Amino acid sequence: xxxxxxxxxxxxxxIHTYDVYRKHGGxxxxxxxxxxxxxxxxxxxxKFSGLRGRGGAGFPSGxxxxxxxxxxxxxxxxVCNADESEPGTFKDRFLMEKLPHLLIEGMIISSYALGAxxxxxxxxxxxxxxxxxxxxxxxxxxxxxxxxxxxxxxDFSLDLYVxxxxxxxICGEETALLESLEGKRxxxxxxxxxxxxxxxxxxxxxxxxxxxxxxxxCIVNISADLYNDIGIGKSTGTKLISASGHINKPGVYEIELxxxxxxxIYSDEYCGGIWKGRSLKAVVAGGSSVPILPANLILKTxxxxxxxxxxESLSDGGFVSGSMLGSGGFIVMDETTCIVRNxxxxxxxxxxxxxxxxxxCREGTGxxxxxxxxxxxxxxxxxxxxxxxxxxxxxxxxTICPLGDAAAWPVASAIRHFREEFEYHVKYPEKVKDPKHxxxxxxxxxxxxxxxx
Amino acid sequence: xxxxxxxxxxxxxxxxxxxxxxxxxxKSALLPLLHIAQSEFEGWLSVPTMDYVASLLKIQPIEVxxxxxxxxxxxxxxxxxxxxxxxxxxxxxxxGSDDIVIHLExxxxxxxxxxxxxxxxxxxxxxxxxxxxxxxxxxxGAAYYENLTTESVDALLVKxxxxxxxxxxxx
Ligand SMILES: Cc1cc2nc3c(=O)[nH]c(=O)nc-3n(C[C@H](O)[C@H](O)[C@H](O)COP(=O)(O)O)c2cc1C
Ligand code: SF4
Ligand code: FES
Numbered sequence: 273x274x275x276x277x278x279x280x281x282x283x284x285x286x287i288h289t290y291d292v293y294r295k296h297g298g299x300x301x302x303x304x305x306x307x308x309x310x311x312x313x314x315x316x317x318x319k320f321s322g323l324r325g326r327g328g329a330g331f332p333s334g335x336x337x338x339x340x341x342x343x344x345x346x347x348x349x350x351v352c353n354a355d356e357s358e359p360g361t362f363k364d365r366f367l368m369e370k371l372p373h374l375l376i377e378g379m380i381i382s383s384y385a386l387g388a389x390x391x392x393x394x395x396x397x398x399x400x401x402x403x404x405x406x407x408x409x410x411x412x413x414x415x416x417x418x419x420x421x422x423x424x425x426x427d428f429s430l431d432l433y434v435x436x437x438x439x440x441x442i443c444g445e446e447t448a449l450l451e452s453l454e455g456k457r458x459x460x461x462x463x464x465x466x467x468x469x470x471x472x473x474x475x476x477x478x479x480x481x482x483x484x485x486x487x488x489x490c491i492v493n494i495s496a497d498l499y500n501d502i503g504i505g506k507s508t509g510t511k512l513i514s515a516s517g518h519i520n521k522p523g524v525y526e527i528e529l530x531x532x533x534x535x536x537i538y539s540d541e542y543c544g545g546i547w548k549g550r551s552l553k554a555v556v557a558g559g560s561s562v563p564i565l566p567a568n569l570i571l572k573t574x575x576x577x578x579x580x581x582x583x584e585s586l587s588d589g590g591f592v593s594g595s596m597l598g599s600g601g602f603i604v605m606d607e608t609t610c611i612v613r614n615x616x617x618x619x620x621x622x623x624x625x626x627x628x629x630x631x632x633c634r635e636g637t638g639x640x641x642x643x644x645x646x647x648x649x650x651x652x653x654x655x656x657x658x659x660x661x662x663x664x665x666x667x668x669x670x671t672i673c674p675l676g677d678a679a680a681w682p683v684a685s686a687i688r689h690f691r692e693e694f695e696y697h698v699k700y701p702e703k704v705k706d707p708k709h710x711x712x713x714x715x716x717x718x719x720x721x722x723x724x725x
Numbered sequence: 726x727x728x729x730x731x732x733x734x735x736x737x738x739x740x741x742x743x744x745x746x747x748x749x750x751x752k753s754a755l756l757p758l759l760h761i762a763q764s765e766f767e768g769w770l771s772v773p774t775m776d777y778v779a780s781l782l783k784i785q786p787i788e789v790x791x792x793x794x795x796x797x798x799x800x801x802x803x804x805x806x807x808x809x810x811x812x813x814x815x816x817x818x819x820x821g822s823d824d825i826v827i828h829l830e831x832x833x834x835x836x837x838x839x840x841x842x843x844x845x846x847x848x849x850x851x852x853x854x855x856x857x858x859x860x861x862x863x864x865x866g867a868a869y870y871e872n873l874t875t876e877s878v879d880a881l882l883v884k885x886x887x888x889x890x891x892x893x894x895x896x
Contacts, residue, residue, distance in 0.1 A: 347747075359814045359853035390747075397760065397798045398854050400894045401867045433745045438756050438796035441852065455755035455788075457795040473750055514858065516816040522858035560815060560853075603816050603857070617815045621852050707823065 274528040275502055277490040277510045278483070282370055288405065290412035293373040299418055301489035305381045306426050309492075314385035318488060320496035322508035327353055327444075327481030328559065328599040330583050339468040340386055341476040349477040350388040351453065352379060352485050354395040355437055355444035359560035359621060360601030363512035364482035366524040368395070368402050371486070372409035376432065378485035380418060381492055383430050386478055390431045393482075394449050397438040406434045441625035445673050446479040448627065459627050460673035483512055503529035507582035511600055513542075518606035520544035533557075533579040533586075534571050537604065550606040553714075554689075557586055558598020560618045561678030563685030564611070565595050591685065607714040611690040612697055613707075615682060616644040622679035633676040636667040640683055647694060650701030657694045661687055692717045729777040735761060739781060751782050755792055758782065759799055764895040768808065769800040797851070798894065805840040805847035806891045810864045813850040816857035825861045826850060828875045832882065845886060866892030 286292040293299070305314050319334025340348060352375070356364040368375055375393070383391045395403050410432055413419045421429045435453055437443050443452045447461035450472050471477020487509060491499045500508050507529040516522045519537070521544035527536065536542045537552065546552050555570040556562060572579055574593035579585055586597045605614065623637040640663055646652050664680035671677070687694060693715055697704050731739065739758060746753035758778050759770060766774050775789040782789075793799045800808075809829065813822050826837065829848055833841050840847040856862045859871030870881055885892075 356855050357853060360816050360857055361853075362855040362857055365855045396855070397756070397796070397894065398864060400760075401869075404867075431745075435745075435753075436757060436760060438760065439798035439851075440796050452756065453753060454750070455752035455782075455784075455792065457792055473747065516857035516860065517819045522860075524858070556815075601857075603819070605819060609819065614815050614818065617813065617818050621814050624852055 274526070274531065275510060276526050277494075277499075277502075278367065278371070278374065278486055278512060279524075279526045288370060288372055288409065290373060290409065290416055293371075294416070297493075298373055299377055299416075301492040302377050302380045302418060303424060305492050306384055306424055306428055311385050311387060314381060314492065317491055317496045318385070321491040321499040322496075322503070322506060323484065323487055323491060323499070324506070324508075324583065325481055326483035326487070326511065326600070328358065328561070330597065333480065333484055336468070336480075337382075337386060337478060339466070340478055341469050342387070344469075344476050346475040347390065348386055348388045349472045349475055350379065350383045350386050350391040351446075351449065351472060351477060351479045352391070352393040352482055353444060353446065353449060353479050354393050354399070354482045355441075355449060356399075356482070357396055357441040357444050357625075358599045358601055359618065360516055360556060360603040361514050361559050361599045362516075363514045363524045363600060365399055365402055366514075367482055367486055367512065368399075369405055372406050373413065374486045374489065375406070375482055376409055376413050376418070378488045379432055380413075380423070380430060381488050382478075382480065382485050383432075384428050388478075389429055390433075392453060392472075393432070393434045394443070394453055395434055395436055396443075397436045400436060403434050403436055410434070440627075441621075442627045442673075442675060445675065448673070449479060450477065457627075459629055460675075462672060504580065504582050505584060507584060507597075511581070511597070513581070513600045513602050515543050515602045515604070517604035518547050518550065518609070519604045520547050527581055529582050531581045533581060536581055536602070537571075543602075543604065546604065546606050548606070550608065552604065553607045553609050554605045554611065556595075556601070556603040556605075556682070558596045559601030560603070560621065561681060562596040562598045563591055563594070563681050564615075564689065565593075565685075566689045569593050569689070570595075591681070592688075595685070608711045610648070610704075610710050610715070611686055611693050612644065612648045615686045616641070616648050618682050619644045619679070622675065626675060626679070627673075630671040630676065632667045632670045633679065636663050636676070637679045639663050640679065644683075647697050648704070650697065650704045652694075652698045652701075654695065654698050656698065657687060657691065660694075729766065729771075729773045731761070731765065731777075731781075735765065743782070752784050752788070755782060755784075755789065756796070759789070759793055760894060763799060764893040768804050768806075768891055768893065769802060803840075806845050806889070807865055807885045808847045808849060808892050810849045810851040810854075812852070812854045812856070812860070812862055812864075814853040814857075816853065817860040817862065820860040822861040824875070825863070825873050825878060828878055832879065846882075867894050867896055 324330040443458040448458040452458040467477040552567040619641040623641040628634045664684045667676045668680040779786040862871040
């Protein structure tokens, strides 16, 4: 079993309550930071720990914190991004539901470091029952003197509130989230200015993912040095992975960064192998937005080295033969999966979630959904495959926010690695009539040959 | 139509919520208030309801309409007492969400987007609800129903019918 910085106490009965959490060392880090460390010391610790944003982009957290405009005389805000809507990602829900006080403790230490006196947790509206759990825990933290005025007798005061969204993936994008928190539609802002300069209410703001903030107490507790020891190179510490799809044991796993992908998929400690004794076809390793990889390329890089669960190893080979760690939404597909249909569900998702501000994204996601729908249902043309590639290219890099890229990458990569399967749908429409067309007879690329002869 | 007005208890909660945001930033409380309004007024937001929320926040009605229509959890038309929201995104599809949708359509005698004649159920498909490890799944009100099978769906319908309660994200 690897080191567990976040979920180590998850099995302790009642750990969601203040008393039990406190008894098991909870809030020791908050006490240590507030009583013995300066704000700058905490920021330095987070910098040295190598912690990178767990929301998807993997930006070094300490560096992000140091960008916060400290000269401005406006209030500063910390906003926790608990919007978690990336398909295949459910680790933040798990963490908040089981360990609400870990997030609250992280918010206290991080707010202290950043000089924020009011902080918000923006949680997706569908997680309303988790919001209730958080609110209850926040009340406990106020009662225990860890929130409110002059925490632990120091001159640091903090108010912490939870704010519900209402069903919009785009509000996970940090500037859309801030718009939404201001009571507006979730339309991403043009950057610059970045939130560190003009964020919530045009004040200096840091937006961090739930898991990022929940990692801070551990760094303060064990020291940045020890945190840094875990992992490989610039991928330090542990990461929560949401594992779903055709595996024996779907769920949330805390892994030490550096774990081989093969071990993650097949070991009983984690996914427990592919369900129904079937074989692995493909993996989307970091949430629906990252490139899909076929079995051979997820287990080994193009150079033949074992693929590891790190930011660097998963992206080895760039978009030609690699992918990304992203949010850690690890979606596994067995041999019976139709890549086209899976992709169509993602395209439908991005079309539905596009905020509509930029025409390449608004129109392009709609076209991709439509074209994929017709290929999947046996009404496609051979030219549709290149048409999809072309649309994806025209969206990528031409939009206000990265949702456009996130919609384009899955399409481009699926066609790069599984082109024959798209062509098969066009060539043999009668064979894909049954929605479960590959369930009885998995698609293998030679099939195209056999069908022709 | 009866006057749209929150109870006194709810109004106390509303002022507490508004107090969470800085002076002059009361509009921030819009999403929380719309959730409450939808829950208190039959599961959807009518124009008078939205106008009422606008008056509470001292903002223009259009500022409420444009927000209410942006977010998929707000219903701008009446819905059945129980809104069944089945997740249909990739990870759920991989584990059989299509079968659940087809089964519900057959069982309820309606298509996705429709409401049963008795006004009991509205069927909707939604995108990833962050519960992919327990796929297939659906949401009804605040509750998640997970690891669905056709049998467990049948049992759920019986239970919801017997309860007869209106689903709400706030409960
Ligand atoms: C379309 C889109 C959706 C996003 N959704 C989320 C999300 O649900 N949760 C999250 O933490 N970050 C999400 N992000 C990333 C955020 O914009 C931001 O980078 C992140 O919250 C920063 O926190 P971190 O540095 O701690 O990762 C999303 C980005 C985009 C472009
Ligand atoms: S890329 Fe898409 S989601 Fe992002 S701002 Fe443009 S239209 Fe909106
Ligand atoms: S895909 Fe259905 S909950 Fe994530």
